[in-house]
Amino acid sequence: MRLATTTIFNIGAKSLQSHIADQAKLQSQLSSGRKILTPADDPIASARILDIAQARSINEQYATNSAAADSFMRLSESTLQQVVGVIQDVQQLSVMAGNPALTASEKKMLDAQLQGSYQELLGLANTSDGQGNYLFSGFKGDTKPFTETSFGTVNYFGDDGQRLVQISDGRQVPISESGADVFQRIKNGNGSFVTAANATNVGSGIVSPGEVTDPQKWAAAPAPRDFSVQFYWQPNPSKPDAPNISYDLIDSTGTSLITGAATAGNTAGPRTYTSGGDIEFKRLPTDPAGAAWDFGIKVSVSGSPIPLDPITKTPTGVAGAADQFSVKPSSNVDLFSILGKLSTALNNYQVDGSGKGQAAFQNQLNTALSDLSNALGNIVTTQAYLGARMVETDSVKDTTEDLKLQYAKTLSGLQDLDYAAAISDFAQNQMVLDAARKSFAQVQDLSLFKYI
Incomplete structure (x- = not known):
């Protein structure tokens, strides 16, 4: 087979360029620390x-x-x-x-x-x-x-x-x-209802915040759940300083929850008052006969819900209706x-x-x-x-x-680059490149024109 001188030079040059390109790529990998420099190096990994x-x-x-x-x-x-x-x-x-x-x-x-x-x-x-x-x-x-x-x-x-x-x-x-x-x-109030003293109260009664004993019963109480505790007093002839104090539970229409009758003009209530005692919004065994009801709440009032003389501690004014306290659903x-x-x-x-x-x-x-x-x-x-x-x-x-x-x-x-493998490849490619350079230099001497 005959090889032209130009062919030998082209093969040698191409080989040198390939090794130089490989060496340049390895050098770039070593300097950047990455083995994939362009998407062409590994399209799937690059994506x-x-x-x-x-x-x-x-x-x-x-x-x-x-x-x-x-x-x-x-x-x-x-x-x-x-x-x-x-x-x-x-x-x-x-x-x-x-x-x-x-x-x-x-x-x-x-x-x-x-x-x-x-x-x-x-x-x-x-x-x-x-x-x-x-x-x-x-x-x-x-x-x-x-x-x-x-x-x-x-x-x-x-x-x-x-x-x-x-x-x-x-x-x-x-x-x-x-x-x-x-x-x-x-x-x-207590988060479910609020109690308050009437602004016209004349006694020393203090109402508690009250509590809900049964949330379901309170929720089922008839709207608008606007109630009041109305106190009354009558003189006690045998004990002037211990009047008879009673109270009634009244709805927003002025009707007694206990008796079911209108309360206008009343001078006494169906329940006896005890200072600090529970005032339960339900039918009690001592109440007048009637249908059972229970609103699931209770309050208490302490002190005297009627006016008393500061010295004799006997009632003042006209017997009958006295202080009133409201019970309403809580608001914001x-x-x-x-x-x-x-x-x-x-x-x-x-x-x-x-x-x-x-x-x-x-x-x-x-x-x-x-x-x-x-x-x-x-x-x-x-x-x-x-x-x-x-x-x-x-x-x-x-x-x-x-x-x-x-x-x-x-x-x-x-x-990331495997530095050990890359350095080894770099050294190996450098050795191959050096050999290619030396062999290419020797190939140049094969020309017949040198001997003419």
Whole structure:
């Protein structure tokens, strides 16, 4: 076979170029640490690397979102803990104000402390994250949630939504709270019904918040479930300082729940009053004959629900109807109005020898304490929801970290270079390249023209 000189040169040049290209590729792999430099090196692995890199990028964004959500919720939880402290301080102040030894001036001093707690509470309700995002404005993050129109009257300008943050493929976690749910939608009374003393009461009777003995029976009580406890008194000739006190349970139409008759003009009730005893809203064995009924609630009244002379302790005025106390379903009150009403009670405190003023004030305090307890429960419930979401976010963050490691491991297996093998290939190819260069130099001497 005859080979032309140009053919020998072309073969040698092509061989050198191939080895140089291989050497350049190995050098690039060693300098970058990757075995796949272009999709042509391994199309299938390259496509998979792209998918995993994208998934890793999304996973990193989820991690960033989780950290931001956790930070926001922790700020909310910390703020609510401060609100708990303010409510507890006001509860302590209310108990202190109930001391009958305190004068009207001293109660007004307590009101000055209450005013400070009120302003602190308003500031906490309008807390932001430092970037203009309010914690308790619902979905309206850039809207200041609460604005005061007068002491105890605060309007809410947020909404009932919640801002959501995506922390994983299938989970969006709420990070903001509706201020209306936290600070304004608070059930008064015992949460099911509320008791109150009539403003025209003249005795020293103090009504309890009451309790629900059977929630199903209370829920089934006929609407509008607007009742009152009406007291009556008659003189006791043998004991002027121990009058006969009775009471009746009356519905919103003025009809006795016990006798079923209208109560207009009555001067005595069907039940005998015992201070501090249970007043049960159901038919008792001692009641007049009638159909059985049970509304599943009870209250109590302590003290004297009739006017007494401060010295002789004998009744004053005309016998017959005396004090009245209402029992109505609970409604929503807000924390700011609770403090506003408490402030009014502290400023308007008046007392005389009959005990009327002290009883009215104590009834107002009892209402405030009951409402504050409900407000505290509402805040603690919100904290519990926040805590549950923070636990979930922490769990998702752990999963995100695990995925991050798994993605890194998979990518490493697909694209990271085996340095030992690459260095060995580089050295081997260098040796082959050197041999090719030497042999090519010797091939150049094969030309016949050299001997002419």
